[in-house]
Every structure is written in structure tokens, then in C-alpha cells.
Amino acid sequence: MALLQISEPGEATAPHQHRLAAGIDLGTTNSLVATVRSGAAAVLEDEEGEAIFPSVVRYGNDGVSAIGRQAREQAAEDPYNTISSVKRLIGLSAEDIAASSASMMFQLVETDSTVPRIRTDAGPKTAIEVSADILKSLKARAEQSLGGELGGVVVTVPAYFDDTQRQATKDAAKLAGLNVYRLVNEPTAAAIAYGLDRQETDSTIAVYDLGGGTFDISILKLERGVFEVLSTAGDTALGGDDIDQALVSWFVGEHDITVGEDAALQRSLLDQARAVKHQLTDANEAQFQIEYQDKSYCSSLSLETFRSLVHVLVDRTLKSCRGALRQAKLKKTDIDNVVMVGGSTRVPIVRQMVSEFFDQDVLTDINPDEVVAVGAALQADVLAGNKPDSDMLLLDVxxxxxxxxxxxxxxxxxxxxxxxxxxxxxxxxxxxxxxxxxxxxxxxxxxxxxxxxxxxxxxxxxxxxxxxxxxxxxxxxxxxxxxxxxxxxxxxxxxxxxxxxxxxxxxxxxxDAEIETMIRDSMTHAEQDVAARMLQEQRVEAERTVAALDAAMSRDADEFLTASEKQKILDAREYVVQSGKSDDAEAIKNALRELESVSEVYVARRMNASVGETMTGKNIDSYQKQDNPS
Amino acid sequence: METDNFNFEQNYFELFDLPVSCEIDAAKLRENFMQMQRQYHPDRFAAASSTERRRAVQIASHINGAHQTLDVPLKRAEYCLQLAGLSTDSETDAKMDSMFLMQQMELRESLEEISSASDPYKALDSAREDIDSQIKTTQAETSECIAQQKYDEARESIRRWQFLEKLAEEANSIEAQLDDA
Incomplete structure (x- = not known):
């Protein structure tokens, strides 16, 4: 006689293996990873209790030399090798980038490839590879914290991302060794975090996302499980950093300080601005104070002054909100819920102005830095099959x-x-x-x-x-x-x-068959006509190139090169070293060009070997022929 | 496998357990559609084998396509006719009654005059009202013809309907132009 089987009501009788799943918010400035444990979604922290992972990677000769907070802290030491805001580049062509404001932030390697590469000491890097390095760190954090391998993840993307940008994000996840259950729109994830998908009635939701460096407003329609993005608008050059900058400008103006190129001063001003901003969250006044050249500067910032400084910036976001409503053919009163996303929405004046604009209370209960990752984690948990009874269904458009x-x-x-x-x-x-x-x-x-x-x-x-x-x-x-x-x-x-x-x-x-043909000198900034500067740059460039080459050759020269190819490269290398001792920028440049030209084969073979297996081929694969299903 | 049971041969009405008709129970369509998506959406198979995932994408696409067809009245009517073995291809030559053509021209003229009207939005609203009311009448006619299996007449009426929908689209793009101006 069989023993009675005891199970919870509604629980599947077949034993279900709990799959480890996570939600990842791959952000422009910061990234986060969250998971569902004991029924509740929470972000995962590092050893020091930090949940926020700055989306910054620093490359050295041997690859990633620092990542996350460490890379951001070191950014000033090595700006050219420290890549931040790479999300602004993902899925874009070199022409797209040239036409955008992001062009100032990156040194692109000129290539024949359709995918632009950023110059680093670890070799040219695509935005996909840099994103993959960030994702690898988040994966490691999740697996360490959960004590096992991740079954799959949900990665969030901006609602306005097109096919190429989505594909590139998915490629980055694949390259990081992640199994992507689903890409979910960021505003949709935020709405899921608030449980708005479980409402009985249809609703229209505005998601106001003011991040560090970008602003997005999305209008969603939620009709019994179907999320429809009605419109999106925003400003890719407006964020919380502008609030900090506004505070610095005010303080600098008060004391007539000339900041100039002084990076240390800039840094302490920004740190102080952030501290003041945080204090003013629940105080009426804060002290802005810095020590500079043995002098102490101090000003008291009233909440009133702070408001007037922030007001201008928030007004710009509200203009975007009006645009998004117009596109969606909706009135402010049609909006049922307003979800606040992004750390800058902690600033009370921001909340207040948005609340006044939409004429309702805004949703702020969930940590605005974490809300997108939390929503992604909830969705990942459902997709992993950990909630067999859930009838949550997220239909997207x-x-x-x-x-x-x-x-x-x-x-x-x-x-x-x-x-x-x-x-x-x-x-x-x-x-x-x-x-x-x-x-x-x-x-x-x-x-x-x-x-x-x-x-x-x-x-x-x-x-x-x-x-x-x-x-x-x-x-x-x-x-x-x-x-x-x-x-x-x-x-x-x-x-x-x-x-x-x-x-x-x-x-x-x-x-698939893409071959990196050449790495040319991309240092063609027209304004750099000062000879000395040119020379210095060429020297640095020469040192850097030689160092990168030496590092690479010590590892795998014999694997990829014949003896004569190797000799040719070494000769060209010597020529670079010798001309580096001269005062002739043009000569160094020519020597470098020569070196790059002879090492072209080597670079191509190395790139193909390291990138080839994981990154190429998917475009062809995904277009493989299928039978017509109907 | 769960995805093996899916029958691609059913017509769209059978798929959603509805009688073949221009008039449908919208709530039931919606409910059965959601039910099927809950069963077959690829998200349900996120952790399944790649074969099953691919099949789920095909099935969910089929369900979405069927729903999009039955959800839109004109597409639904065209589909009814298609099930009866008739083409509704707008390129097929057919006679239009002159009365209808006259009305068409008037409506088109009134659309063209909107941008120069003193209150363009008001003019747009009134043109829209005209178009909508004609669509309603045509829809009812079509529905009745199909119910009585008068397919040739239904086809005529659908062709008029197609014209009217195009006008409605034009009205929308005029509105977009007004908004942008």
C-alpha cells in the first residue's frame, strides 16, 4: 500500500528542482543584479555590502585590470583605458557614434569592420566585449552569493532599443556565459517590481527614469498581462550628474574659484556636491565645504537655493514627459501610476515636481536604484519555472x-x-x-x-x-x-x-567571416596642432603600442606567427623604439603605422582566435532556414 | 512534449473555440487568447530544450497572428470570406457603385481641406465622425451578407470598407501632422 503523499495545496507533486535565476540591470552608469530568495526579490551585494556596480572597466596589457567601483575610482589615472558609459555605444555603427555626443567619450580604432572598436591597452574592444566583462562580474557575484551556477537571467534594455542594440546586448550576455531567458524593457521591469502587472484593471503607467547620466520617460499600457510601450522620450545627456555639476558651479561662483584642469579639485568639489545633495534630502540647509591650497572654503546652501538650481533640470525632463504624452495621444490625467526609477529621483524636489506634473502621488517605495533589477529578478524567477502556479504572463510588443x-x-x-x-x-x-x-x-x-x-x-x-x-x-x-x-x-x-x-x-x-584588417591611427584630432603635444602623444602611443605588442608576443607569438613574420614585426618594433627617441612626431607616427601594418596579420589571428568562437556566427545561425510553421 | 499537441490545421475561429462569424464575443476571444498564450508563450519554455523553445515561438506567433486577425473587425470579415474560398485582394478588379465613389470623393476633399480650416481639429473630428459612421454601416452590411452566405455582396461591401479604413488612416496622419506643426 502506498503511503500518503503529502503536499502543499497547489504544489506540483513532481519534485521541482529550484533553478537559480537572476535579473540584471545593465545600466549606462551603474549595473545591478538581483534574485528572488524565499519569495522576495532583493539585489545582491558585494563583500563590502555595495549593491551598485559601476559600469566601468579599465583595461591593462593583460586584459581587465580593474572593474566596477575600483575602475571608477582609478579612472582619472588612466582615462584612455578606462571605459565607462559603454551602453551608449552598443549596437551602433561608427557613423552613428560619430553623429552622437558619445563620440567625445571614446577613442575608436578605425577598422573595416561594421562593429566599432574602442582602443585600449588590451587591444581594440567592441562595446559587446566591454559589456560582457561587466556582465561576467555580475554573474560571478550572483553565483558566489547563490552558491551555484545560474540557470538563466533576465537582462533589461531601454524600451527604445532597436533590433541591433537588443541583439548586441544578448550577444554580450552570451559572451559572458549567461543563458538569457528574456530581454525585458527597463520600464516594464520597474512596473513588474511594483506588481502593476497583477492589477485587475487595465492601466496606463508612466515610468520616470532619471539616472546618473540619462533621462528616460516611458508610457506603458498594461492590459491584463500585455505590456505595450506607447511612447518613449528622454534626454541622453541629462541626469543626476548634472545636479552635482550645478551645485559645483554655484559653489565655484560663490567663491570665485578657478577650477581649470585641476582633477583633484574637481573631484573633491563633486564629492562635496553629492554629500550636500544627500544631506538636503531631509535637512533644510547643508554646508558645502572644501579645503584647497591650504585655504578653507565654506558656504551654506539653503534648500531654497538648491531647489532653484534643480528646478531648471527637472523642467527639462518634464518637457520630455509632455512630448511622450503627446506621442501616446494621452493627457496627464490618463496616467494611472507613475513609477520613479534612478537614484536621482530620491531628491525630494524631483519627486515633488513630477508628482505635481502628473497630479498624483508617485511610486517611490522601492529603492529607485534597484527597482529595475528587482523587476527583472521577479520575471527571471517566473521564467526559470520556480513559480509553477504563477499565471503571470508578460506579453510584449x-x-x-x-x-x-x-x-x-x-x-x-x-x-x-x-x-x-x-x-x-x-x-x-x-x-x-x-x-x-x-x-x-x-x-x-x-x-x-x-x-x-x-x-x-x-x-x-x-x-x-x-x-x-x-x-x-x-x-x-x-x-x-x-x-x-x-x-x-x-x-x-x-x-x-x-x-x-x-x-x-x-x-x-x-x-562570421569578418576579419580585422587593420588598426590604424585614430589620433586625427584636427585641433591638436601643437607640435609638442603631438610629439608627447606619439611617444606615449609608441610606448603603449610596444608594451601591448610585447605582452602579446610573449604569450602567443609562436602560436600565431611564422619565424619570418615574427622577425618583421620585431624589426618594425625596433624602428618604433628608435624613432621614439627622436623629436620627430611624424617619424614616430610613420614607424607606428609601419608596425601596425606588419602586425596586422598577427592582430587579426589573435582577434579571431579569442573573439571568433563566441562572438561571431550568431547572425548566420539565427537566420538559419526554417520550415514555414503554418 | 507539450508543444507537440498543438494543431496548426485549425482555422482561427476553431483555435479560439468560437463560431465562424463576423460578430464575435470579444471577451471570450480575449480570454481564450490569454489562456492559450499562458500555455504556449516561449516564456513558459525559457528553461526547456531548444527544440521546444523554437516550437513555442512558432506556436505563440501563430496564436498572435490568429488573434490579430480576429481582433480587428475588417480583418475578421476578410478572413471569413477567405474561409468561404473567396479572395478579398484589393487589386482584383471590381465595380464600385457610383454613389459610393461620390461619397468617397467628398470625404477625401473634406480631409484635404482640414489643414486650411479655421479650426483644423474641429474639422478633423467632424470628418472622422463621417468616416466612422460609414464604417459602422458597412460593417453591419458585411456581417449580414456573410451570415446569409451572400459572399459576392459581402466582397463588394468589404471593398468599400477597405476604402473607408484607408481614409481613416489618412485622417490619423493628418492629425499627426497637425500635432507636429
Whole structure:
């Protein structure tokens, strides 16, 4: 006779193995990782009790030399090798970056690749690799804290991220050895953290996210488990750092201090500004005080003055809020909940002004730095299957329309924005010439009518169909968008049932056969015409290059190079060293160019060996042919 | 595997357990749609094998596609006709009654005049009202024709409906232009 089985009501009788899952908020300034333990979601801290992990990586000759808080603290010592705000670059082409404000923050290596590389002592790094290094640290923290390997993670992305940026984020996670259950929009994660997905009635939610360096406002519609992003707006150059800067400007103005290039002074001013800002959270007055050149400067900052300084900045965010409402065709009164995200929303005046703008209390109960990671953790827990009884279902929509280029550079929409995903659409094409056996398609993303106003996702060549009279071939192209919003394309020639061979040239993605051909000198700043400075820079550059080369060659020169190739590089190296002793910037530059040119092969082989296995290939894989499901 | 049971051969109405008709129980459609997504959404298979995950994406896409078709009245009517074996391809040549064409031209003219009206938003609202009321009438006609299996007449009526929806879209883009100005 069987013994009675005792189980909790509603609990599955089959033993369920609890999978370790985490939510990761991969932010521009800071990142966090959170998990659900004993039913409650909480962020994970490092040994020193810090949950916030600055998204900063410093590279040395041997790779990552410092990361997180340590890297941020050392940033001033080695600005060129310390990469921060890399999220501003992810999924962008070199031209995109050149056109954005981010161009000032990074030294890009000129390459033939569609994926830009940042110059570091550890070699050129893509934004994907830098993000992967950050994710690796968060993964290690989670696994150490949970005592086991992570089954999977939810990574959050801004709601406005397009296909390329989402794909790049997912690639970074893959490169970090993470299994991504799902990419979730940041504002959606914040709403989940507040349990807004469990409300009975439909609601419209505004998520106000004021981070360190960026501001985002998103309007979401939540209809019984379906999250729809109605609109997003924001300012990529506005954040809490501007509040600190405003305080510094005020103080400097009060005392007539000339800060100039003095990094130490700048630093202590900013530290003091932050301290004052924190004090004013619950005080009416704070002392702004610094010691400088044996003198002590002190001013008392009243809450009133502070308000007037912050007011201007918050007004700029409210302008974006108005824009987002207009785009969503909503009035302020249509908003049911306002969720506050980002450390800067702790400042009472910010809360107050946002609350007044939307004419309601704003949601601030959950730590605004942690709310996105917490929501991601809750979703990760559900996806890991740890809540078998949960009927929580997060349906998302396609954030931007997908279309293809037609005659005259016009876009034909295939999948409109705000279509619930996953979704598949088939479109039939035919040949327009007799005997045609191939066809090219250009896939774009965006809301505009002209191809040139949209973002190019990739070009597809369909080859190998049976030659026939024009208009007779029936090529069905299937566009599949998965639950993460990522597109795959497959094609079939329907009459012959022959799968067309799909060749893809992703516009900004990494290519399988991509070869790093050259690393050129990117130091072409026009304004640097001062010869001395040029010379100094070239010398530093020469030292750096030689050091990087030596480090690399001591490791694997024999693995990648023949004896004669190696000798050539060593000769060029010697030439750099010798010209480095001269006062001729141009000569050093030429020597370096020569060295870079002869080590091209070596660099390419090393890059391929280290990057190749993990980073390339996915674009092709994800476009592999599939049978038409219907 | 859980995903093996899914039947791709069912028509969209069968899929959501609804009778084939232009008039549907919207609440039931919604409820059954959510029920199916709860069962087959890829998130349910986040920790499953890659084969099962891929199948879940296909199934969930199919369910979403079916829902998007039945959820929109015009698409639903077109689908009814398609199930009856008739094409609603707007490129097929068909005669339009002259009365309807006249109305069309008037509506189009009133849309064109909006931007120069003294109160463009008011003009837009009134044009929209016209279009919407005509859509309602056409929708009712279509529905009745299909119920009575008068498919040729239904096709005519759907073609008029398609025209009207295009006008409604134009009205929306005019509004966007007004907002941006």
C-alpha cells in the first residue's frame, strides 16, 4: 500500500528542482543584479555590502585590470583605458557614434569592420566585449552569493532599443556565459517590481527614469498581462550628474574659484556636491565645504537655493514627459501610476515636481536604484519555472516597425510597431526578369516612409532558385520576431519547394567571416596642432603600442606567427623604439603605422582566435532556414 | 512534449473555440487568447530544450497572428470570406457603385481641406465622425451578407470598407501632422 503523499495545496507533486535565476540591470552608469530568495526579490551585494556596480572597466596589457567601483575610482589615472558609459555605444555603427555626443567619450580604432572598436591597452574592444566583462562580474557575484551556477537571467534594455542594440546586448550576455531567458524593457521591469502587472484593471503607467547620466520617460499600457510601450522620450545627456555639476558651479561662483584642469579639485568639489545633495534630502540647509591650497572654503546652501538650481533640470525632463504624452495621444490625467526609477529621483524636489506634473502621488517605495533589477529578478524567477502556479504572463510588443526597401527607396512595412510578439509574417515576392535566380532584400526598422530615415538592419540575398519566366517564381520570405523582439528571416521558393539560400550582411552586426584588417591611427584630432603635444602623444602611443605588442608576443607569438613574420614585426618594433627617441612626431607616427601594418596579420589571428568562437556566427545561425510553421 | 499537441490545421475561429462569424464575443476571444498564450508563450519554455523553445515561438506567433486577425473587425470579415474560398485582394478588379465613389470623393476633399480650416481639429473630428459612421454601416452590411452566405455582396461591401479604413488612416496622419506643426 502506498503511503500518503503529502503536499502543499497547489504544489506540483513532481519534485521541482529550484533553478537559480537572476535579473540584471545593465545600466549606462551603474549595473545591478538581483534574485528572488524565499519569495522576495532583493539585489545582491558585494563583500563590502555595495549593491551598485559601476559600469566601468579599465583595461591593462593583460586584459581587465580593474572593474566596477575600483575602475571608477582609478579612472582619472588612466582615462584612455578606462571605459565607462559603454551602453551608449552598443549596437551602433561608427557613423552613428560619430553623429552622437558619445563620440567625445571614446577613442575608436578605425577598422573595416561594421562593429566599432574602442582602443585600449588590451587591444581594440567592441562595446559587446566591454559589456560582457561587466556582465561576467555580475554573474560571478550572483553565483558566489547563490552558491551555484545560474540557470538563466533576465537582462533589461531601454524600451527604445532597436533590433541591433537588443541583439548586441544578448550577444554580450552570451559572451559572458549567461543563458538569457528574456530581454525585458527597463520600464516594464520597474512596473513588474511594483506588481502593476497583477492589477485587475487595465492601466496606463508612466515610468520616470532619471539616472546618473540619462533621462528616460516611458508610457506603458498594461492590459491584463500585455505590456505595450506607447511612447518613449528622454534626454541622453541629462541626469543626476548634472545636479552635482550645478551645485559645483554655484559653489565655484560663490567663491570665485578657478577650477581649470585641476582633477583633484574637481573631484573633491563633486564629492562635496553629492554629500550636500544627500544631506538636503531631509535637512533644510547643508554646508558645502572644501579645503584647497591650504585655504578653507565654506558656504551654506539653503534648500531654497538648491531647489532653484534643480528646478531648471527637472523642467527639462518634464518637457520630455509632455512630448511622450503627446506621442501616446494621452493627457496627464490618463496616467494611472507613475513609477520613479534612478537614484536621482530620491531628491525630494524631483519627486515633488513630477508628482505635481502628473497630479498624483508617485511610486517611490522601492529603492529607485534597484527597482529595475528587482523587476527583472521577479520575471527571471517566473521564467526559470520556480513559480509553477504563477499565471503571470508578460506579453510584449515589437517596439519599432520592421519593413523592407521597395522601389524608390520607400519602406514597405511587414510588421508594424506595437504588434504583440512573438509574431511571424510571410511575404511573397517574385522575380522580375526571365531566368532570375537570386534576389536582394534590404530589411529596415523605423517609422518613417523613406529607407534613408530608418535604421538598416541587414541585407539579404536569396539565391539558388530555379530559373523561370519573370513573375513565375514564388519566393516566400518569413519574418519571425521572437519574444525578445529579435528578428530572423528565412525564405523558401514555393513552387520548387527549394529553400533559398539566405545570405546576410548585417548592417551593424558582427560577421562570421569578418576579419580585422587593420588598426590604424585614430589620433586625427584636427585641433591638436601643437607640435609638442603631438610629439608627447606619439611617444606615449609608441610606448603603449610596444608594451601591448610585447605582452602579446610573449604569450602567443609562436602560436600565431611564422619565424619570418615574427622577425618583421620585431624589426618594425625596433624602428618604433628608435624613432621614439627622436623629436620627430611624424617619424614616430610613420614607424607606428609601419608596425601596425606588419602586425596586422598577427592582430587579426589573435582577434579571431579569442573573439571568433563566441562572438561571431550568431547572425548566420539565427537566420538559419526554417520550415514555414503554418 | 507539450508543444507537440498543438494543431496548426485549425482555422482561427476553431483555435479560439468560437463560431465562424463576423460578430464575435470579444471577451471570450480575449480570454481564450490569454489562456492559450499562458500555455504556449516561449516564456513558459525559457528553461526547456531548444527544440521546444523554437516550437513555442512558432506556436505563440501563430496564436498572435490568429488573434490579430480576429481582433480587428475588417480583418475578421476578410478572413471569413477567405474561409468561404473567396479572395478579398484589393487589386482584383471590381465595380464600385457610383454613389459610393461620390461619397468617397467628398470625404477625401473634406480631409484635404482640414489643414486650411479655421479650426483644423474641429474639422478633423467632424470628418472622422463621417468616416466612422460609414464604417459602422458597412460593417453591419458585411456581417449580414456573410451570415446569409451572400459572399459576392459581402466582397463588394468589404471593398468599400477597405476604402473607408484607408481614409481613416489618412485622417490619423493628418492629425499627426497637425500635432507636429
Amino acid at each position: 515589437n517596439p519599432l516597425s520592421l519593413g523592407i526597401e521597395t522601389h524608390g527607396g520607400l519602406v514597405e512595412q511587414i510588421i508594424p510597431r506595437n504588434t504583440t510578439i512573438p509574431v511571424a509574417r510571410a511575404q511573397e515576392f517574385t522575380t522580375f526578369k526571365d531566368g532570375q535566380t537570386a534576389m536582394a532584400l534590404h530589411v529596415v526598422q523605423g517609422e518613417r516612409d523613406l529607407v534613408r530615415d530608418c535604421r538598416s538592419l541587414g541585407r539579404f540575398e536569396l539565391r539558388g532558385f530555379v530559373p523561370a519566366v519573370a513573375g513565375q517564381a514564388r519566393i516566400q520570405v518569413m519574418f519571425q520576431v521572437d519574444a525578445d523582439g529579435l528578428l530572423t528571416v528565412s525564405a523558401i521558393e514555393k513552387i520548387s519547394e527549394v529553400h533559398a539560400e539566405v545570405q546576410i550582411k548585417p548592417s551593424y552586426g558582427l560577421l
